[in-house]
Amino acid sequence: MLETDYKTGQKSELAKANNEELTAGEVWGRCLEIIRDNINHQKYKSWFQPIKPVALDGKTLTIQVPSQFWYEWLEEHYYNIMRSTIARILGEGARFEYSIVLEKAEQDNDDLAVRMPQRSSPPAQESEGQTGNPAYGFDSSYSTEAIQNPFVIPGIRKHKIDPNLNENYVFSQFIEGDCNRLARSAAIAIAENPGKNSFNPFFVYGGVGLGKTHLIQSIGNKIRQDFGDEFSVLYISSDQFTNEFVHAIRNNRAREFSMFYRNIDVLIIDDIQFFSGKEKTQEEFFHIFNALHQDGKQIIMTSDRAPKDIQDIEERLISRFNWGLSTDLQMPDYETRYAILEKKSLENGIEFEGEIFEFIAHNFKSSVRDLQGAIIKLLATASLQKIDNIDLTMAKRILKDLIKETKKHISIEDIQKMVCDYFGIDPNKVREKTRKQEIVEARQIAMYLSKTMTKSSLKTIGLQFGGRDHSTVIHAINAVEDRQETSPKFRQVVKDIRQRVELAIM
Known part of the structure; x- marks a missing residue:
C-alpha cells in the first residue's frame, strides 16, 4: 500500500492513559x-541517525528508512534491540512499522513510500528449503525483483557473502624465496589477525605472473579456514568493482553499494592501477576505504607498480595506500624457480631429472606463470603420449616454442656467477687479490670458460677479473687444461659447470 502523508502529531494511547x-x-x-548506549558508535551513526520518526498510532511507531535495503538490514541485524527498546518505551505489544522511501527509478514521484511491518519473530537462519540466491543470502520473500547486481541487492546477509576466492590459492602452494619472503610473512600475519595488525592496508605490487593474486587470495582462504563466518571476506578485481559501481549508479542504488562494501571485514581488491583516470570510482573507494580503516577492517590491494608510480590516481588515495605496508614481489631467483618446478611436478605424480629442472629454471626467468606453463606442457606431453621418462633432449624439443630466446650470448659476469654459485662463494671474491686456494680455483675455471665460451679477448677477460693482465689469463687457462688431463674429479667439475652455462644459453 502506498502512502504519501503521515500525521507525526498522533499521540500514543498509552501516553494518554x-x-x-x-x-x-x-x-x-x-x-x-x-x-x-548498546551498539558501536560508528554503526549507530551509519544506521540509526538517518532514520526519521513518522507517526505514532497507539503502540505502533512508524519510522522512515531510506531504502528497502536499510529496512532489511535493520531487521536482520538489530531486530532484538529494536523490539526490546520500543517495548520498554511503550509497553508490552509495542512494535515498529517502516515507511520505506521508494527509489526514484521506480516512481516518478519520489515522495512516495511503502509501509512494511516489523517481523513478529527474529529472522531465522537460512535453510535448505529457503528460496532466493543462496550465494548472497537473498530472500525472495522480501522482493521479487530480478537480481542483476549481486553487490547491491537488498537483503544481502553479510555472513553468506560469496568470497569469490580460488580455493587452490593457499600458502602451502606459494613457494617462499628471497624474492617474496617479506610479502609472504606479512600475508600470514594478516591472515592470523585480520584488521588488528600493523599491515593495514596491505599493498602488494610487482610484474605480471609473480604471484600477487595467489598471495592475496591465500590470505582470504586462510581467514575463512581459521575463523569461518566470523569475518566476511570478499575478493574482487578493480574492473569488477568499477562495473558494479556504475551499475549501482544507473539503478539509483549507490547508497546500497557503499553500505555493502563498508560492512566487509576483509576487502581484497586486485589490480588497483585500473582505477586510474576513473574519478567517480576513486571518490567512492576513498570513502569506503576510510570507513573500513576506521572500523578496523582489513584492506588488501595489488598493483603492477608501486603506489607512487600509479598514474592518474588522487594523491589522497596514494597517501592512504602507504598507511600500512607496501611490499613488492620480485623476479624469482634460480633456487626459487627450481623449487617451484620440483613441487609442481611432485604434485602431479611425475618425476623429472634434475637437469630438466635446471634447463627450465635457466630459460624461464620472467614469471612464475611461465615456469608453470613449461612444466604443465611437459606433464601434458608425458600423459598424452604415455611417455614414462622425458629426458633433457626431449624436454628441449617440447619446450622449444615456449622459449622466447632460443640462443643468447653469455657474458663473463654470468660465467663468474655460475662458477661461484657452484662453489658457494661470493662472485666478488674472484675479482679480488686473494690467494686462497678455493678462490684461485674458481677464478681460473671462470677465466678458462670465459675464453672458451665467449668471444672476449684475453685483455677484456683480465679486466673483468679485477684488472688482471692477459698473462694471468693465459696462465689460468693452461692450469685448468693441465689439471683436467691429470684429475678426473677436476675434469668432472669443469664439465658440470660448463653444462650449467650451456643450459643457460639454450
Missing part, C-alpha cells in the same frame, strides 16, 4: 538514547 502526551519524535528520541 498516563496523562503524558508523546509525539513520534519524542518516542523515537527515547529509543535512540537506549540504542546508542
Whole structure:
C-alpha cells in the first residue's frame, strides 16, 4: 500500500492513559538514547541517525528508512534491540512499522513510500528449503525483483557473502624465496589477525605472473579456514568493482553499494592501477576505504607498480595506500624457480631429472606463470603420449616454442656467477687479490670458460677479473687444461659447470 502523508502529531494511547502526551519524535528520541548506549558508535551513526520518526498510532511507531535495503538490514541485524527498546518505551505489544522511501527509478514521484511491518519473530537462519540466491543470502520473500547486481541487492546477509576466492590459492602452494619472503610473512600475519595488525592496508605490487593474486587470495582462504563466518571476506578485481559501481549508479542504488562494501571485514581488491583516470570510482573507494580503516577492517590491494608510480590516481588515495605496508614481489631467483618446478611436478605424480629442472629454471626467468606453463606442457606431453621418462633432449624439443630466446650470448659476469654459485662463494671474491686456494680455483675455471665460451679477448677477460693482465689469463687457462688431463674429479667439475652455462644459453 502506498502512502504519501503521515500525521507525526498522533499521540500514543498509552501516553494518554498516563496523562503524558508523546509525539513520534519524542518516542523515537527515547529509543535512540537506549540504542546508542548498546551498539558501536560508528554503526549507530551509519544506521540509526538517518532514520526519521513518522507517526505514532497507539503502540505502533512508524519510522522512515531510506531504502528497502536499510529496512532489511535493520531487521536482520538489530531486530532484538529494536523490539526490546520500543517495548520498554511503550509497553508490552509495542512494535515498529517502516515507511520505506521508494527509489526514484521506480516512481516518478519520489515522495512516495511503502509501509512494511516489523517481523513478529527474529529472522531465522537460512535453510535448505529457503528460496532466493543462496550465494548472497537473498530472500525472495522480501522482493521479487530480478537480481542483476549481486553487490547491491537488498537483503544481502553479510555472513553468506560469496568470497569469490580460488580455493587452490593457499600458502602451502606459494613457494617462499628471497624474492617474496617479506610479502609472504606479512600475508600470514594478516591472515592470523585480520584488521588488528600493523599491515593495514596491505599493498602488494610487482610484474605480471609473480604471484600477487595467489598471495592475496591465500590470505582470504586462510581467514575463512581459521575463523569461518566470523569475518566476511570478499575478493574482487578493480574492473569488477568499477562495473558494479556504475551499475549501482544507473539503478539509483549507490547508497546500497557503499553500505555493502563498508560492512566487509576483509576487502581484497586486485589490480588497483585500473582505477586510474576513473574519478567517480576513486571518490567512492576513498570513502569506503576510510570507513573500513576506521572500523578496523582489513584492506588488501595489488598493483603492477608501486603506489607512487600509479598514474592518474588522487594523491589522497596514494597517501592512504602507504598507511600500512607496501611490499613488492620480485623476479624469482634460480633456487626459487627450481623449487617451484620440483613441487609442481611432485604434485602431479611425475618425476623429472634434475637437469630438466635446471634447463627450465635457466630459460624461464620472467614469471612464475611461465615456469608453470613449461612444466604443465611437459606433464601434458608425458600423459598424452604415455611417455614414462622425458629426458633433457626431449624436454628441449617440447619446450622449444615456449622459449622466447632460443640462443643468447653469455657474458663473463654470468660465467663468474655460475662458477661461484657452484662453489658457494661470493662472485666478488674472484675479482679480488686473494690467494686462497678455493678462490684461485674458481677464478681460473671462470677465466678458462670465459675464453672458451665467449668471444672476449684475453685483455677484456683480465679486466673483468679485477684488472688482471692477459698473462694471468693465459696462465689460468693452461692450469685448468693441465689439471683436467691429470684429475678426473677436476675434469668432472669443469664439465658440470660448463653444462650449467650451456643450459643457460639454450
